[in-house]
Amino acid sequence: xxxxxNAIVAQSGGPTTVINSSACGIIQQAMKSGxxxxxxxxxxxxxxxxxxxxxxxxxxxxxxxxxxxxTPAAAMGSCRYKLKSLEQSKADFNRVLDVFKAHxxxxxxxxxxxxxxxxxxxVNKLAADAGYELICMGIPKTVDNDLAYTDHCPGxxxxxxxxxxxxxEAGRDTEALYTTDTCTILEVMGRNAxxxxxxxxxxxxxxxxxxxxVYMPEAAFSFxxxxxxxxxxxxxxxxxxxVAGEGLKDEKGGxxxxxxxxxxxxxxGHVQLGGVADMLKAVIEKEVKIKARVNKLGTNQRSAMHFxxxxxxxxxxxxxxxxxxxxxxxxxxxxxxxxxxxxxILLRQGFGGQEYKCTTGLAELRDVANGEKKVPKEYINxxxxxxxxxxxxxxxxxxxxxxxITIDKDGxxxxxxxxxxxxxxxxxxxx
Amino acid sequence: xxxxxNAIVAQSGGPTTVINSSACGIIQQAMKSGxxxxxxxxxxxxxxxxxxxxxxxxxxxxxxxxxxxxTPAAAMGSCRYKLKSLEQSKADFNRVLDVFKAHxxxxxxxxxxxxxxxxxxxVNKLAADAGYELICMGIPKTVDNDLAYTDHCPGxxxxxxxxxxxxxEAGRDTEALYTTDTCTILEVMGRNAxxxxxxxxxxxxxxxxxxxxVYMPEAAFSFxxxxxxxxxxxxxxxxxxxVAGEGLKDEKGGxxxxxxxxxxxxxxGHVQLGGVADMLKAVIEKEVKIKARVNKLGTNQRSAMHFxxxxxxxxxxxxxxxxxxxxxxxxxxxxxxxxxxxxxILLRQGFGGQEYKCTTGLAELRDVANGEKKVPKEYINxxxxxxxxxxxxxxxxxxxxxxxITIDKDGxxxxxxxxxxxxxxxxxxxx
Numbered sequence: 001x002x003x004x005x006n007a008i009v010a011q012s013g014g015p016t017t018v019i020n021s022s023a024c025g026i027i028q029q030a031m032k033s034g035x036x037x038x039x040x041x042x043x044x045x046x047x048x049x050x051x052x053x054x055x056x057x058x059x060x061x062x063x064x065x066x067x068x069x070x071t072p073a074a075a076m077g078s079c080r081y082k083l084k085s086l087e088q089s090k091a092d093f094n095r096v097l098d099v100f101k102a103h104x105x106x107x108x109x110x111x112x113x114x115x116x117x118x119x120x121x122x123v124n125k126l127a128a129d130a131g132y133e134l135i136c137m138g139i140p141k142t143v144d145n146d147l148a149y150t151d152h153c154p155g156x157x158x159x160x161x162x163x164x165x166x167x168x169e170a171g172r173d174t175e176a177l178y179t180t181d182t183c184t185i186l187e188v189m190g191r192n193a194x195x196x197x198x199x200x201x202x203x204x205x206x207x208x209x210x211x212x213x214v215y216m217p218e219a220a221f222s223f224x225x226x227x228x229x230x231x232x233x234x235x236x237x238x239x240x241x242x243v244a245g246e247g248l249k250d251e252k253g254g255x256x257x258x259x260x261x262x263x264x265x266x267x268x269g270h271v272q273l274g275g276v277a278d279m280l281k282a283v284i285e286k287e288v289k290i291k292a293r294v295n296k297l298g299t300n301q302r303s304a305m306h307f308x309x310x311x312x313x314x315x316x317x318x319x320x321x322x323x324x325x326x327x328x329x330x331x332x333x334x335x336x337x338x339x340x341x342x343x344x345i346l347l348r349q350g351f352g353g354q355e356y357k358c359t360t361g362l363a364e365l366r367d368v369a370n371g372e373k374k375v376p377k378e379y380i381n382x383x384x385x386x387x388x389x390x391x392x393x394x395x396x397x398x399x400x401x402x403x404x405i406t407i408d409k410d411g412x413x414x415x416x417x418x419x420x421x422x423x424x425x426x427x428x429x430x431x
Numbered sequence: 432x433x434x435x436x437n438a439i440v441a442q443s444g445g446p447t448t449v450i451n452s453s454a455c456g457i458i459q460q461a462m463k464s465g466x467x468x469x470x471x472x473x474x475x476x477x478x479x480x481x482x483x484x485x486x487x488x489x490x491x492x493x494x495x496x497x498x499x500x501x502t503p504a505a506a507m508g509s510c511r512y513k514l515k516s517l518e519q520s521k522a523d524f525n526r527v528l529d530v531f532k533a534h535x536x537x538x539x540x541x542x543x544x545x546x547x548x549x550x551x552x553x554v555n556k557l558a559a560d561a562g563y564e565l566i567c568m569g570i571p572k573t574v575d576n577d578l579a580y581t582d583h584c585p586g587x588x589x590x591x592x593x594x595x596x597x598x599x600e601a602g603r604d605t606e607a608l609y610t611t612d613t614c615t616i617l618e619v620m621g622r623n624a625x626x627x628x629x630x631x632x633x634x635x636x637x638x639x640x641x642x643x644x645v646y647m648p649e650a651a652f653s654f655x656x657x658x659x660x661x662x663x664x665x666x667x668x669x670x671x672x673x674v675a676g677e678g679l680k681d682e683k684g685g686x687x688x689x690x691x692x693x694x695x696x697x698x699x700g701h702v703q704l705g706g707v708a709d710m711l712k713a714v715i716e717k718e719v720k721i722k723a724r725v726n727k728l729g730t731n732q733r734s735a736m737h738f739x740x741x742x743x744x745x746x747x748x749x750x751x752x753x754x755x756x757x758x759x760x761x762x763x764x765x766x767x768x769x770x771x772x773x774x775x776i777l778l779r780q781g782f783g784g785q786e787y788k789c790t791t792g793l794a795e796l797r798d799v800a801n802g803e804k805k806v807p808k809e810y811i812n813x814x815x816x817x818x819x820x821x822x823x824x825x826x827x828x829x830x831x832x833x834x835x836i837t838i839d840k841d842g843x844x845x846x847x848x849x850x851x852x853x854x855x856x857x858x859x860x861x862x
Contacts, residue, residue, distance in 0.1 A: 078607045169731060173504045176446045176505035179475055181730075295729030299724060306600065399841075399842035
């Protein structure tokens with residue numbers, strides 16, 4: 001190579017509160033390494049690579065790059081474009097390599113979930129076959145916390161801290177107004193894994209505290225048991241606060257929203273539309289005959305930088321840094337993982353007499369791509385309607401500390417935006 | 432009176448983030464006055480008075496009372512029980528007076544909206560007719576900000592700060608993922624007044640910033656105009672972030688959710704159920720043919736103490752204090768109001784070269800009961816789809832500062848709860 005090799009950073013899939021914190025770690029570490037030329041960013045993830053829609057992120061102001069650490073969502077842009085097998089998406093994979101070659105890109109840092117790790121792994125293989133020197137490193141990112149080979153995923157702790165706090169706060173609202181608004185259902189994300197729903201269970205510190213019932217996709221959902229659960233809590237407390245993961249499934253593994261049966265039909269016999277919480281509300285109003293309210297945080301839960309976990313922000317940044325450090329040591333085809341209580345102590349916190357140590361490790365991209373981590377049985381209570389102490393112990397250290405954000409004269413947070421001055425294209429148009 | 436007169440505090444209607452801050456101001460001011468015997472609290476507002484379901488709040492631990500200032504929702508309990516006219520609810524009104532007499536209560540502090548001010552006013556008249564010495568003071572409380580005679584209502588600034596921040600954050604999520612999730616609709620509270628929706632407009636600091644469209648009940652809603660608005664923003668930015676107040680109305684003043692017409696029918700011809708955002712989502716997916724997501728904060732917006740306005744917490748506390756101070760001076764039948772830039776400076780803040788001064792005033796309970804303050808025309812843009820600079824100038828000072836909360840070893844906020852040791856009943860059962 002005549003000039004220093006360049007690097008590219010891309011963000012993929014649903015944004016999180018801290019995916020930008022990881023990007024910040026990557027960019028700052030790469031820039032100070034002295035071994036990398038320019039650090040490019042792909043606009044809207046892999047779509048930007050395919051379209052050769054890039055910008056020189058190392059040319060952005062240092063203050064902008066620093067502010068990235070405390071800006072939610074994906075500042076470079078993300079996408080849901082999915083590359084399939086090397087055979088099915090051959091043209092796409094070749095194009096990725098062509099773009100890398102055209103811009104002297106020899107380091108590929110990709111933050112995402114298992115589909116993204118799969119893409120990075122395949123790009124890596126293709127480069128090896130073509131004899132093109134390329135190092136591909138994955139950075140874990142998902143609010144769902146469902147990646148295997150890592151203790152937890154950056155993004156999860158912040159959504160966990162936020163939804164648990166939301167359950168506490170809205171729980172107090174229901175507690176105050178239970179004589180009319182007797183039931184509240186908080187719907188949270190998690191189509192396949194119940195980690196986010198599970199996190200709210202930490203807010204339940206005593207019998208009075210919300211949430212009283214927590215339903216996760218890992219525990220088969222039954223309408224009969226649900227109605228019994230609700231009645232049991234009502235009898236005891238006169239109110240009920242319920243958390244439901246959006247992807248609840250019945251004993252056959254089908255989404256309960258798809259076939260709610262007679263339970264969720266309204267008085268005209270129509271099946272209620274909307275999400276799982278709307279359906280549970282209909283069931284409660286029909287079968288238990290109390291008023292139910294629905295809070296659906298939607299994308300607000302994965303972008304709540306105003307109450308993010310400081311531990312999460314720091315660990316996300318560390319993952320970005322370590323991806324670069326490892327890449328520069330010649331490590332290739334791996335995703336950075338978070339490891340609890342092993343190796344040198346990079347982050348250390350004392351709380352409640354316990355100590356939490358988190359460092360990083362490495363996992364094969366292809367292993368992560370094929371893995372999935374659900375909430376284990378021992379984290380869910382026997383009745384399938386709440387979490388256990390083991391889950392609380394797992395979660396507690398992850399949500400320590402509150403990330404500081406800058407507030408301006410409007411009394412609102414300040415987030416950065418890249419200028420995104422387009423890099424001059426060198427290849428013909430592709431898509 | 433042989434012993435010092437007692438006071439009673441009650442909380443009414445939908446809770447807010449800071450109604451407890453007002454209660455804290457009342458209780459602490461009453462206890463240190465030396466002129467009041469015991470301070471009682473009604474459990475669940477006027478329902479607790481009717482049921483003689485009271486507790487001695489002045490007997491709670493001082494630390495519990497102090498923590499009330501930073502605990503969301505209504506710690507004494509609230510209700511939606513509505514007393515009608517003196518004739519229609521004669522038995523109820525007489526019962527209120529009987530309970531007050533039985534417990535030597537001569538001060539009634541009632542935090543609520545205009546219905547509560549109406550109740551307080553009527554209790555006051557009944558006492559006067561009966562020759563019973565009673566001072567009734569109202570403390571403004573409503574997230575809706577629709578009370579007349581006060582510059583703004585405690586509770587509103589905190590919900591405003593929170594929803595504006597939520598619009599900023601989820602707006603960044605939409606900005607990152609617009610290639611698939613092109614539209615997000617944030618539904619906020621406000622059945623009759625659009626103050627909460629209007630608040631999110633402050634987050635729109637430049638063309639890129641969410642929200643791009645803000646719909647308030649004060650501006651007649653038209654489906655045709657709505658679809659045009661959405662298309663116009665899409666053409667310009669490639670994405671659109673919409674805020675909708677839950678009580679949008681058409682040109683005839685009917686709720687748009689009640690008669691969405693052909694626009695909101697799904698492919699089976701069913702009218703979509705759910706809130707206004709679900710309906711707008713259906714309209715967008717059918718007419719604009721892009722994917723739309725719905726975030727519905729529900730009761731989380733009115734209980735978000737984790738990001739409350741410090742100005743709001745302090746002003747709410749001040750309202751409670753001033754209710755007691757005025758009552759002890761013999762003022763009766765009034766609600767404490769917040770006055771901007773008049774009178775002695777009790778709160779002062781500098782920001783952006785401007786200065787905000789807020790003190791308190793007094794309004795007749797009966798005037799407040801009959802009034803309603805909507806978002807004025809000059810705060811809404813000509814197209815009826817966003818706010819004006821005047822609205823931003825009104826709002827900005829109210830959301831300055833962030834209330835500090837205590838975080839425990841779990842990494843979650845700590846809120847107080849009263850012991851609520853029941854006061855011994857002296858009267859026969861009523862309801």
